[in-house]
Amino acid sequence: MVAVAVLGAVAAAVAFSGRTDQAQTSGADGPGAGVLPTASAKPATSTTAAPTSTEAASDPTATLATVPQASRPSPPVTIARGPSDADLLGEDVSSGDLRVPARPPNQGQYKALSSFAGKSGGFNPCRTTHYVVHAAGGPPNGLSLVQEAVRKLEAATGLRFSYDGTTEAIPASSPRSGRISDLKNVYEPVVIGWATHDQTDLFNNDNADTVGVAVPEVIIFDSGDRLFVSGAVVLLAGADLTPGFGAGATVGNVLLHELGHLVGLDHVDDTKELMQPTLSEDARDGYGPGDRRGLWNMGASRGCASTWIRLR
Numbered sequence: 001m002v003a004v005a006v007l008g009a010v011a012a013a014v015a016f017s018g019r020t021d022q023a024q025t026s027g028a029d030g031p032g033a034g035v036l037p038t039a040s041a042k043p044a045t046s047t048t049a050a051p052t053s054t055e056a057a058s059d060p061t062a063t064l065a066t067v068p069q070a071s072r073p074s075p076p077v078t079i080a081r082g083p084s085d086a087d088l089l090g091e092d093v094s095s096g097d098l099r100v101p102a103r104p105p106n107q108g109q110y111k112a113l114s115s116f117a118g119k120s121g122g123f124n125p126c127r128t129t130h131y132v133v134h135a136a137g138g139p140p141n142g143l144s145l146v147q148e149a150v151r152k153l154e155a156a157t158g159l160r161f162s163y164d165g166t167t168e169a170i171p172a173s174s175p176r177s178g179r180i181s182d183l184k185n186v187y188e189p190v191v192i193g194w195a196t197h198d199q200t201d202l203f204n205n206d207n208a209d210t211v212g213v214a215v216p217e218v219i220i221f222d223s224g225d226r227l228f229v230s231g232a233v234v235l236l237a238g239a240d241l242t243p244g245f246g247a248g249a250t251v252g253n254v255l256l257h258e259l260g261h262l263v264g265l266d267h268v269d270d271t272k273e274l275m276q277p278t279l280s281e282d283a284r285d286g287y288g289p290g291d292r293r294g295l296w297n298m299g300a301s302r303g304c305a306s307t308w309i310r311l312r
């Protein structure tokens with residue numbers, strides 16, 4: 001038996017605001033992320049990330065100096081595990097078949113999600129992560145934008161993703177809080193798509209201008225190691241974003257930013273990075289140099305999780 005906690009552990013949001021006179025407050029009493037005030041007088045996108053598990057919040061390495069934090073009262077659950085560690089990890093890519101991207105130059109800033117600081121948090125590069133898309137509510141080319149964003153994420157990380165089709169399911173916090181009898185069930189597809197603020201709980205703790213939130217779903221093992229197994233990414237239906245890739249407030253940039261959170265990146269202050277907390281109309285086109293270093297470190301460069309995850 002091994003004790004693990006399965007948590008939707010981090011909500012990381014991106015907000016877009018065309019107004020500068022709006023009062024924005026931190027939401028610290030529920031699931032989700034705090035909200036930073038918009039930092040620019042021009043139309044801007046403010047983004048936040050905050051740990052939402054009490055365990056993470058009590059970890060000194062999880063402290064965010066500049067971001068209001070929220071705690072989700074989601075106690076670890078203890079479950080009985082079945083067969084073998086290999087069965088649990090379910091690796092379907094051998095280490096020899098890992099596609100490690102070229103190592104980016106040592107430039108720019110990146111930061112691991114504070115609640116998962118350390119080498120051992122992240123998706124398993126040796127297990128294909130499946131995803132489904134809720135395209136309704138998005139732009140007409142929304143599905144292809146998601147697929148292209150995931151391809152860019154794969155290229156930067158070496159992680160494997162597989163598109164499993166569209167879904168009627170709306171991206172939301174995992175309902176799987178509590179006892180889980182079969183750990184294999186945690187490997188459900190990541191849900192990526194569009195919703196209104198009323199349709200999903202993922203926006204609950206963010207201001208009205210939030211246009212994207214990402215929540216990785218994480219197993220926390222006895223050892224404290226964290227394995228990302230699934231998650232959700234939601235973009236705001238009807239948001240005033242350019243429906244393509246490119247600089248500024250584009251759907252592509254919001255997708256890439258949220259996918260960065262999904263695989264374990266936190267915000268940085270450097271405005272030359274896509275993971276900056278405030279994205280203006282001047283935001284770069286896609287991932288920056290520090291983003292790419294972070295993504296590289298979150299991916300295939302780590303090797304199979306069976307080499308870095310301690311289950312107990």
Ligand SMILES: [Zn+2]
Pocket residue numbers: 012013014047048049257261267277
């Ligand atoms: Zn963000």
